[in-house]
Amino acid sequence: MDATLTGTQASSVIATAHKPTGRISDPIFVALLWASGIFVLILLGLIIAMLFEGGLPALKEFGISFLWSTSWNPVTERFGAGVMVSGTLFSAVIAVIVALPLSFGIAFFLTEIAPGPLRRPIGVAVQLLAAIPSIIYGMWGFFIVVPLMAAYVQPPLIELLSPIPFIGALFQGPPLGAGMLTAGLILALMILPFITAMFVEVLESVPPMIKESAYGVGATTYEVYRNVSVPYGRAAMVGAVMLGLGRALGETMAVTFVIGNATRMSASLFAPGATIASTIANEFPEASQGSLKLQALLELGFILFVISFIVLALSRLLVRSKLKG
Amino acid sequence: MKLTHILGAALSLSLTLPGAAFAADINGAGASFPAPVYQAWAAAYKEKTGTGLNYQSIGSGGGQNQIVNRTVDFGASDAPMKDDKLVEANLLQFPTVIGSVVAIFNLDGVDSLVLSGPVLADIYQGKITKWNDAKIAELNKGAKLPDQAIVPVYRSDSSGTSFVFTSYLAAASGDWKSNVGAASSVQWPTGAGAKGNEGIAGTVKNTKGALGYVEFVYAAANKLSAADLVNKAGKVVKPETKAFVEAAAAADWKGAKNFAASMIDTAGPGAWPITSATYILLPKNPTNAAQSADVIKFFNWAYTAEGDAIAEKLHYIPLPDAVVTDIKKAWSAEVKADGKAVWTN
Numbered sequence: 001m002d003a004t005l006t007g008t009q010a011s012s013v014i015a016t017a018h019k020p021t022g023r024i025s026d027p028i029f030v031a032l033l034w035a036s037g038i039f040v041l042i043l044l045g046l047i048i049a050m051l052f053e054g055g056l057p058a059l060k061e062f063g064i065s066f067l068w069s070t071s072w073n074p075v076t077e078r079f080g081a082g083v084m085v086s087g088t089l090f091s092a093v094i095a096v097i098v099a100l101p102l103s104f105g106i107a108f109f110l111t112e113i114a115p116g117p118l119r120r121p122i123g124v125a126v127q128l129l130a131a132i133p134s135i136i137y138g139m140w141g142f143f144i145v146v147p148l149m150a151a152y153v154q155p156p157l158i159e160l161l162s163p164i165p166f167i168g169a170l171f172q173g174p175p176l177g178a179g180m181l182t183a184g185l186i187l188a189l190m191i192l193p194f195i196t197a198m199f200v201e202v203l204e205s206v207p208p209m210i211k212e213s214a215y216g217v218g219a220t221t222y223e224v225y226r227n228v229s230v231p232y233g234r235a236a237m238v239g240a241v242m243l244g245l246g247r248a249l250g251e252t253m254a255v256t257f258v259i260g261n262a263t264r265m266s267a268s269l270f271a272p273g274a275t276i277a278s279t280i281a282n283e284f285p286e287a288s289q290g291s292l293k294l295q296a297l298l299e300l301g302f303i304l305f306v307i308s309f310i311v312l313a314l315s316r317l318l319v320r321s322k323l324k325g
Numbered sequence: 326m327k328l329t330h331i332l333g334a335a336l337s338l339s340l341t342l343p344g345a346a347f348a349a350d351i352n353g354a355g356a357s358f359p360a361p362v363y364q365a366w367a368a369a370y371k372e373k374t375g376t377g378l379n380y381q382s383i384g385s386g387g388g389q390n391q392i393v394n395r396t397v398d399f400g401a402s403d404a405p406m407k408d409d410k411l412v413e414a415n416l417l418q419f420p421t422v423i424g425s426v427v428a429i430f431n432l433d434g435v436d437s438l439v440l441s442g443p444v445l446a447d448i449y450q451g452k453i454t455k456w457n458d459a460k461i462a463e464l465n466k467g468a469k470l471p472d473q474a475i476v477p478v479y480r481s482d483s484s485g486t487s488f489v490f491t492s493y494l495a496a497a498s499g500d501w502k503s504n505v506g507a508a509s510s511v512q513w514p515t516g517a518g519a520k521g522n523e524g525i526a527g528t529v530k531n532t533k534g535a536l537g538y539v540e541f542v543y544a545a546a547n548k549l550s551a552a553d554l555v556n557k558a559g560k561v562v563k564p565e566t567k568a569f570v571e572a573a574a575a576a577d578w579k580g581a582k583n584f585a586a587s588m589i590d591t592a593g594p595g596a597w598p599i600t601s602a603t604y605i606l607l608p609k610n611p612t613n614a615a616q617s618a619d620v621i622k623f624f625n626w627a628y629t630a631e632g633d634a635i636a637e638k639l640h641y642i643p644l645p646d647a648v649v650t651d652i653k654k655a656w657s658a659e660v661k662a663d664g665k666a667v668w669t670n
Contacts, residue, residue: 261481261517283482
């Protein structure tokens with residue numbers, strides 16, 4: 001309530017107050033602000049237009065089935081985005097599934113449980129995770145995580161779970177180490193700090209009075225968390241997850257190192273796959289101008305753009321409807 | 326395509342700008358496989374003549390794009406450019422050095438291994454899946470091959486090395502030729518992709534039972550164990566300089582158009598079957614004659630004994646002398662500014 005009050009007051013002040021002088025500098029400043037705002041729109045528009053125009057010949061060649069066709073054969077020039085689109089979504093969803101509970105845990109620990117002296121080091125450590133360049137995540141994943149997965153994680157899982165019907169299909173194949181699951185795990189680490197940071201913000205913004213009242217009526221820590229803190233910040237939390245998802249969708253270098261780069265469809269979590277971003281990173285340097293391959297790559301870029309746009313739009317929609325509710 | 330052109334031009338401009346500051350320097354871009362020798366040549370040449378060379382190792386496709394757009398003085402490509410494309414872009418193509426691709430493996434208790442083209446093609450198609458398969462055992466009589474899954478590893482980034490390797494598989498196996506084909510990146514029927522030579526070497530080192538392919542230059546520098554191959558003459562050859570030189574000598578240079586002589590699976594009795602030259606693309610109608618002459622002077626020097634020694638030290642194979650003579654003839658006959666040859670022997 002307080003915030004809205006100040007808001008109205010502020011706007012009324014602006015509306016009634018005598019505008020200070022500075023007749024020349026003011027319009028220039030305003031024009032510059034307009035220019036900065038419009039600049040982003042134009043830039044974004046140009047990028048979309050370029051991707052679309054560049055990819056149009058590929059779309060014309062393969063039709064709308066480009067979206068789900070699983071062929072990616074540079075020799076016969078039959079291209080389709082099916083493997084990459086599903087790989088992009090699959091790896092990003094794994095990342096969110098892994099990162100979400102961890103982020104919740106870290107954020108709640110930091111805001112509620114952690115003793116003062118521990119709060120800062122952990123907070124800084126989480127922020128530092130975000131500062132590590134993605135190529136470092138990729139190299140770390142390639143040299144450390146992939147061999148560990150191949151030696152200790154995948155063999156027992158394959159032995160244990162692959163005979164089970166249905167679920168077993170997720171755990172087929174030789175223990176390569178690299179693959180969809182490893183890519184998802186690395187992505188989870190990469191989006192973890194972003195989601196956590198926003199969760200911390202949200203949890204800190206829960207008015208202490210409400211929480212204290214809950215504790216006062218005898219609620220346990222978990223109950224306060226479950227029934228007060230989370231519902232209070234749910235809208236912003238959905239937004240945080242969506243932003244993390246958006247980042248996971250477009251990640252390039254780290255994924256290229258650990259996903260195994262196979263343009264084949266596979267149900268298995270351990271099978272090598274590809275994402276849109278990793279395919280572009282792999283194939284772009286060798287795609288010659290005017291070739292169908294380059295056009296297909298540009299079309300892939302356009303599809304990634306559209307997917308990211310849908311995710312962001314969806315998050316705005318979810319946040320808005322939750323706010324109204 | 327207009328917008329992509331503009332973006333491409335802007336990109337290439339930003340790549341070549343550092344070079345533009347020193348007008349006398351030569352700018353080249355392309356294949357990563359010969360990059361070490363080009364850079365070593367450049368350093369020695371600069372010391373000798375004062376003319377520097379900026380070589381951007383951006384991949385063969387990138388090299389072709391940039392020289393077609395004329396944003397560099399020369400382009401470099403591992404795979405020869407198609408004849409009609411060379412005519413269309415008005416480019417002269419000539420080879421510089423020869424390199425080979427070897428198959429590396431990680432197998433406990435096995436130090437030396439013999440493989441053949443058809444067997445490699447079957448492995449990379451998923452038709453041979455175990456190391457103790459009868460076809461591999463037949464080539465390695467007496468060796469203790471484990472009952473272990475083969476993990477084929479390939480280059481995930483599109484690369485000239487993959488082009489050479491898949492060309493070999495296509496030459497050695499009709500099955501591979503019709504099902505997969507040869508290109509700088511193909512739809513691999515099985516296995517996992519790793520980025521760059523380092524990626525393949527790392528994956529093979531980390532994965533028991535893995536099989537991969539890298540340039541010999543890279544395998545030699547990192548002391549990776551490479552398999553012997555059965556060549557077209559039916560002889561088992563070791564991956565060593567002698568066999569690469571023989572492959573270069575056995576190639577049909579006279580009959581090749583635009584110097585694109587195939588050294589893949591040649592008939593020489595001691596020839597290494599996965600051997601290929603790497604190429605330079607030079608405009609036949611340079612706008613800056615002096616700059617173009619500088620490029621030719623540079624490569625002319627690279628073909629001298631001095632240049633050859635540098636290449637050999639880095640495990641590349643110099644071209645046969647007769648080929649170099651033909652290249653020099655092509656330079657003076659075909660690279661012209663205003664109807665005048667920019668360089669004469």
